[in-house]
Amino acid sequence: MKPPQQFSHSSPEDNSDSEFVQELQEVERSLVSLKERYNQVQSDKEHKAQLQQRRQDLQQSKNLTSEIKAELRQIKQQLEVLEINLESQLFSWRTFKKPFWQAVRFGGMGVIIGWILKSWVR
Structure with missing residues (x-):
């Protein structure tokens, strides 16, 4: 049981x-x-x-x-x-881990926003 x-x-x-x-x-x-x-x-x-x-x-x-x-x-x-x-x-990697990924994330967002604005202007 x-x-x-x-x-x-x-x-x-x-x-x-x-x-x-x-x-x-x-x-x-x-x-x-x-x-x-x-x-x-x-x-x-x-x-x-x-x-x-x-x-x-x-x-x-x-x-x-x-x-x-x-x-x-x-x-x-x-x-x-x-x-x-x-x-x-x-x-060490641990000290740079968070700032690194923030830079990647916000840098990537900046590139995407730039592409959108560029396509808008045309």
């Missing part, structure tokens, strides 16, 4: 509440993501400053041995990676 089915009658208020809860959860996830990115950027900046100081100290040493030269090359590579990380963390 099957259990009786229950029908849920959702009111528009329930729907708007669930939409609000979903939006709130999305905002919370975005905030957590932003905090993580901020912490990572701060950490990378500190590491970059330490590497630059170490590089400067090594370059000022009188006798540049092969070990020092190798460490300088390694520091240079690490600094390049940090620069890329810092730049990529500042700009």
